[in-house]
Amino acid sequence: xxxxxxxxxxxxxxxxxxxxxxxxxxxxxxxxxxxxxxxxxxxxxxxxxxxxxxxxxxxxxxxxxxxxxxxxxxxxxxxxxxxxxxxxxxxxxxxxxxxxxxxxxxxxxxxxxxxxxxxxxxxxxxxxxxxxxxxxxxxxxxxxxxxxxxxxxxxxxxxxxxxxxxxxxxxxxxxxxxxxxxxxxxxxxxxxxxxxxxxxxxxxxxxxxxxxxxxxxxxxxxxxxxxxxxxxxxxxxxxxxxxxxxxxxxxxxxxxxxxxxxxxxxxxxxxxxxxxxxxxxxxxxxxxxxxxxxxxxxxxxxxxxxxxxxxxxxxxxxxxxxxxxxxxxxxxxxxxxxxxxxxxxxxxxxxxxxxxxxxxxxxxxxxxxxxxxxxxxxxxxxxxxxxxxxxxxxxxxxxxxxxxxxxxx
Amino acid sequence: xxxxxxxxxxxxxxxxxxxxxxxxxxxxxxxxxxxxxxxxxxxxxxxxxxxxxxxxxxxxxxxxxxxxxxxxxxxxxxxxxxxxxxxxxxxxxxxxxxxxxxxxxxxxxxxxxxxxxxxxxxxxxxxxxxxxxxxxxxxxxxxxxxxxxxxxxxxxxxxxxxxxxxxxxxxxxxxxxxxxxxxxxxxxxxxxxxxxxxxxxxxxxxxxxxxxxxxxxxxxxxxxxxxxxxxxxxxxxxxxxxxxxxxxxxxxxxxxxxxxxxxxxxxxxxxxxxxxxxxxxxxxxxxxxxxxxxxxxxxxxxxxxxxxxxxxxxxxxxxxxxxxxxxxxxxxxxxxxxxxxxxxxxxxxxxxxxxxxxxxxxxxxxxx
Numbered sequence: 129x130x131x132x133x134x135x136x137x138x139x140x141x142x143x144x145x146x147x148x149x150x151x152x153x154x155x156x157x158x159x160x161x162x163x164x165x166x167x168x169x170x171x172x173x174x175x176x177x178x179x180x181x182x183x184x185x186x187x188x189x190x191x192x193x194x195x196x197x198x199x200x201x202x203x204x205x206x207x208x209x210x211x212x213x214x215x216x217x218x219x220x221x222x223x224x225x226x227x228x229x230x231x232x233x234x235x236x237x238x239x240x241x242x243x244x245x246x247x248x249x250x251x252x253x254x255x256x257x258x259x260x261x262x263x264x265x266x267x268x269x270x271x272x273x274x275x276x277x278x279x280x281x282x283x284x285x286x287x288x289x290x291x292x293x294x295x296x297x298x299x300x301x302x303x304x305x306x307x308x309x310x311x312x313x314x315x316x317x318x319x320x321x322x323x324x325x326x327x328x329x330x331x332x333x334x335x336x337x338x339x340x341x342x343x344x345x346x347x348x349x350x351x352x353x354x355x356x357x358x359x360x361x362x363x364x365x366x367x368x369x370x371x372x373x374x375x376x377x378x379x380x381x382x383x384x385x386x387x388x389x390x391x392x393x394x395x396x397x398x399x400x401x402x403x404x405x406x407x408x409x410x411x412x413x414x415x416x417x418x419x420x421x422x423x424x425x426x427x428x429x430x431x432x433x434x435x436x437x438x439x440x441x442x443x444x445x446x447x448x449x450x451x452x453x454x455x456x457x458x459x460x461x462x463x464x465x466x467x468x469x470x471x472x473x474x475x476x477x478x479x480x481x482x483x484x485x486x487x488x489x490x491x492x493x494x495x496x497x498x499x500x501x502x503x504x505x506x507x508x509x510x511x512x513x514x515x516x517x518x519x520x521x522x523x524x525x526x527x528x529x530x531x532x533x534x535x536x537x
Numbered sequence: 538x539x540x541x542x543x544x545x546x547x548x549x550x551x552x553x554x555x556x557x558x559x560x561x562x563x564x565x566x567x568x569x570x571x572x573x574x575x576x577x578x579x580x581x582x583x584x585x586x587x588x589x590x591x592x593x594x595x596x597x598x599x600x601x602x603x604x605x606x607x608x609x610x611x612x613x614x615x616x617x618x619x620x621x622x623x624x625x626x627x628x629x630x631x632x633x634x635x636x637x638x639x640x641x642x643x644x645x646x647x648x649x650x651x652x653x654x655x656x657x658x659x660x661x662x663x664x665x666x667x668x669x670x671x672x673x674x675x676x677x678x679x680x681x682x683x684x685x686x687x688x689x690x691x692x693x694x695x696x697x698x699x700x701x702x703x704x705x706x707x708x709x710x711x712x713x714x715x716x717x718x719x720x721x722x723x724x725x726x727x728x729x730x731x732x733x734x735x736x737x738x739x740x741x742x743x744x745x746x747x748x749x750x751x752x753x754x755x756x757x758x759x760x761x762x763x764x765x766x767x768x769x770x771x772x773x774x775x776x777x778x779x780x781x782x783x784x785x786x787x788x789x790x791x792x793x794x795x796x797x798x799x800x801x802x803x804x805x806x807x808x809x810x811x812x813x814x815x816x817x818x819x820x821x822x823x824x825x826x827x828x829x830x831x832x833x834x835x836x837x838x839x840x841x842x843x844x845x846x847x848x849x850x851x852x853x854x855x856x857x858x859x860x861x862x863x864x865x866x867x868x869x870x871x872x873x874x875x876x877x878x879x880x881x882x883x884x885x886x887x888x889x890x891x892x893x894x895x896x897x898x899x900x901x902x903x904x905x
Binding site: 192195196197198292293296361362364365368369370371372373439440441442443444445446447448449 | 545553657658664731885887888
């Protein structure tokens, strides 16, 4: 029936969708072909993310294993590559427990709510030239909006479990996510300003100089902020194994637990993909028209390795220190970055509002030293303020001060 | 609009990953802050003291292994010193040296566990713990050469040690001591200078010295509060009067100091071992005692040693039979727990876990 996607359609720029649609459209009515192509894209996306999450769980366990003088999973398949499959099969066969007084519907929904934003975020990431599953012109906004959905999922999970540890985790998770959302948004505003577009494909195209250099402060804030939103050490207060056992997902077992795990690893994958797209010039590289996916994967792996490395090395911050870091350190840093970037873009842009490569290099020259100075300055300021709240304890405790307990010394 | 809140009571434990065994804390929280703490223990009670009354003096050695199961060597040593004093005998010099070497190795292993789990409680994903375990494994290998067992060793016996060290033990110990400092330096670098570790532990849950003394706290926890008090110095047993070592002392008594003191003590233990290896001479390792010893009726003794967690003491009374009439164990972990409430109230949930880790309790010893 020869359906053709017109240039006015929002999905026209999405090459993969257009190809599938036009191919299916040869046999089916156009309305049906539209739906079928959508389903095919969704099928690809879901499986890609789940497979990626499975591979990531294997990679992370192996890398952390090496860092800890262990071997890591190496029994099942070559290099233990099938370990995630074995894990999933085990979890599928386990009993799926629901706590007696749980809110059944919310408890059932929570894992799905967690997985959904992860899947949707990856839809707009360009893996190679014209390969984003949906090339949205408001990509950055879409990514940020979906990122904050996780907050709801975590709170639903904690609340529905009817467990006090889960409630602790949920409360902490919400506090952290809301606090860190702000610096992350502000840091991405700098990127959007320089790129001059909210479409992720345009952001990649604008990076003739990787934004790693042009926007170092934004990268720092974004890395710290996403680590916090992903519940990874040093910011994993919502799960905090040593304190809250597993935090908000303490009651989840069987397939629900598997879905939560998939969502967490998928979220790491999505965050790494966003770091690559926003700061490491996405799929660009030598011969990127043909092997863009290779460069993308390479950079993705480097970022994931960084995440894993941090996770294996650092202890956890306390919740008040975490808040102090967000409000006293990351927020001012991202604001300064935004201000500097605004001024630079205002003065450097040409009559069409675009920036040349030379301009980007000049901005690098300004922003890199600025970031280093700010980080050193702020870290010294914050260091003194994140100490424990001494003095409060006696009032709260009703315990007499130390000097009154006797002077045997 | 003010939001109505109310305190929440949570049972932390007995099966919580960070209570170091089966320890339970009934905690009332106001948000994250602790209002009330009630420690509940007894989940690992095995009646060791009562069991001892129906075992003979040699059999009881195996019971002491299971008190603080990460420092069995020191428990054995303390108990055997007690029996020797009941009988009025002294172990041969080589036996005493072997006991000292084994005890100091065990102290290193025990402190490594303390440090590893402390950093684990801080939230580090097992990495520092694995570094500590790497070194501890090698110490356990040495124990295996000495007596065939790794954890429940029963190496010290009334009147000396079970058996002389095999010939290949000495080169293995040398080898261990050579690489130990480098491995330990790695752990120190990884955790002691970490900015997050400092931010989380400095000034948190300080224990004032007068309170520590009043509560009879001992070991690294007491020394971190600023008192130089070590039974190896105050009342030397075995060969501690023949070796030189320092007693590291903290100043603030906070979590960081308790943790720091353990690091320094490991270095001192290594020093002691090196001196013992130099001084030790061939000879018998165990007194010829009858299989079933019978101390004088009415004989009693209070034998104390500086165990890895503090003052470990055995009080024994004999009625002339083959088993003690009464054996009372003074376990450092239990006594150190008496300051729990003071340490925890007013701090946050995250600090609570870390403070418990810094006191370094062992439930096998607390419940007995």
